[in-house]
Amino acid sequence: MQLKNDLLIKAAKGENPERTPVWLMRQAGRILPEYRAVRESVSGFIELAQTPELAAEVTIQPVDLLGVDAAIIFSDILVIPEAMGLPYEMVEKRGPWFPSTVNSASDLKKLRVADGVDDLSYVIEAIKITKKALNGRVPLIGFAGAPWTIFAYMVEGSGSKTFSKARAMLYTEPELSHKLLQMITDSTINYLKAQIDAGANLVQIFDSWAGILSPEQYGIFSLPYISQICDAITSVPKTVFAKGAFFAREEMSKLKCETIGLDWNMGIAESRKMIGSDKTLQGNLDPAALYGNEKQVEKATNDMMEQFRGSRHIANLGHGVYPDINPEMVKIFIETVKKFK
Numbered sequence: 039m040q041l042k043n044d045l046l047i048k049a050a051k052g053e054n055p056e057r058t059p060v061w062l063m064r065q066a067g068r069i070l071p072e073y074r075a076v077r078e079s080v081s082g083f084i085e086l087a088q089t090p091e092l093a094a095e096v097t098i099q100p101v102d103l104l105g106v107d108a109a110i111i112f113s114d115i116l117v118i119p120e121a122m123g124l125p126y127e128m129v130e131k132r133g134p135w136f137p138s139t140v141n142s143a144s145d146l147k148k149l150r151v152a153d154g155v156d157d158l159s160y161v162i163e164a165i166k167i168t169k170k171a172l173n174g175r176v177p178l179i180g181f182a183g184a185p186w187t188i189f190a191y192m193v194e195g196s197g198s199k200t201f202s203k204a205r206a207m208l209y210t211e212p213e214l215s216h217k218l219l220q221m222i223t224d225s226t227i228n229y230l231k232a233q234i235d236a237g238a239n240l241v242q243i244f245d246s247w248a249g250i251l252s253p254e255q256y257g258i259f260s261l262p263y264i265s266q267i268c269d270a271i272t273s274v275p276k277t278v279f280a281k282g283a284f285f286a287r288e289e290m291s292k293l294k295c296e297t298i299g300l301d302w303n304m305g306i307a308e309s310r311k312m313i314g315s316d317k318t319l320q321g322n323l324d325p326a327a328l329y330g331n332e333k334q335v336e337k338a339t340n341d342m343m344e345q346f347r348g349s350r351h352i353a354n355l356g357h358g359v360y361p362d363i364n365p366e367m368v369k370i371f372i373e374t375v376k377k378f379k
């Protein structure tokens with residue numbers, strides 16, 4: 039299927055798109071009343087994610103309603119632990135929670151390497167339905183969590199400010215940590231390959247908890263596993279977004295990926311210098327800028343675009359859009375990027 043809008047793919051490959059493409063991390067769900075209406079028709083997030091027709095519907099909503107240049111499949115990074123044998127629940131207003139966690143070698147024995155097609159067939163089905171419905175209008179982004187971020191949830195059992203249990207394990211049980219990280223990595227490679235076979239045009243790896251590791255620990259327990267994933271996926275462009283990993287930008291430029299995501303704490307000119315000109319940069323407006331009024335959002339967006347001018351860029355926020363942002367301000371962000379000359 040030929041893409042009618044391939045700006046994202048061109049930008050990722052450094053092929054001079056006619057204008058800068060724009061999409062938002064966490065654009066599916068969260069901010070749209072149309073999403074909440076679908077969400078209320080089922081028992082909760084997990085049922086929605088596991089019902090391929092509905093997952094496809096909410097994946098396409100931001101393309102229709104906001105005018106973004108890409109869709110991202112509606113799912114969650116935590117489907118990987120579940121496929122490995124560690125199920126999660128999504129607790130209303132609190133976030134993910136794992137009834138059991140990984141603390142010992144015997145816990146690890148109960149897990150398996152997930153097979154992308156069989157264990158995550160509902161995501162694969164949702165991708166196929168989405169691709170058909172999109173009919174080439176925009177590219178579809180597939181995604182997975184980075185092994186370290188997935189490890190953090192599997193060991194901690196929930197979100198946390200410090201993830202101190204997960205970080206402790208890296209010091210007290212380094213061998214066990216590496217074994218679990220390798221199982222997550224192998225599962226993630228299988229999963230991303232299955233997403234690509236089903237039609238994903240680009241994949242993004244979210245290392246949301248990169249920033250809580252020391253540079254040294256990051257180099258031992260996160261980057262080598264992201265690097266394995268980048269090496270294993272060769273058929274579509276890859277984006278690596280490591281939130282808070284300002285200290286790893288130079289190292290990240292060596293990854294076999296086309297695009298590096300920047301969060302809003304990372305200076306644009308300084309990041310370009312560290313990463314070099316052979317990669318596309320994605321980002322990085324502060325998501326809180328969208329709390330401003332129309333003029334303020336326009337100005338903040340234009341200021342960001344100006345700093346990326348003339349270099350390989352995919353416009354986005356520096357992290358996921360916040361749930362209480364007014365969709366009208368998201369539209370202004372998108373329109374401002376599209377009009378930028």
Ligand SMILES: Cc1c2[nH]c(c1CCC(=O)O)Cc1[nH]c(c(CCC(=O)O)c1C)Cc1[nH]c(c(CCC(=O)O)c1C)Cc1[nH]c(c(C)c1CCC(=O)O)C2
Binds near residue numbers: 068116132
């Ligand atoms: C850390 C992380 C998670 N999930 C994800 C990350 C990495 C990105 C990041 O750093 O924000 C990634 C994710 N989660 C979701 C998507 C869908 C696609 C998209 O719109 O980008 C994506 C790409 C849906 C979701 N994932 C979740 C929801 C809300 C569930 C609901 O509808 O109640 C959605 C739409 C739940 C979720 N899932 C997770 C948390 C902490 C929570 C609860 C709080 C929150 O909403 O962010 C784990």
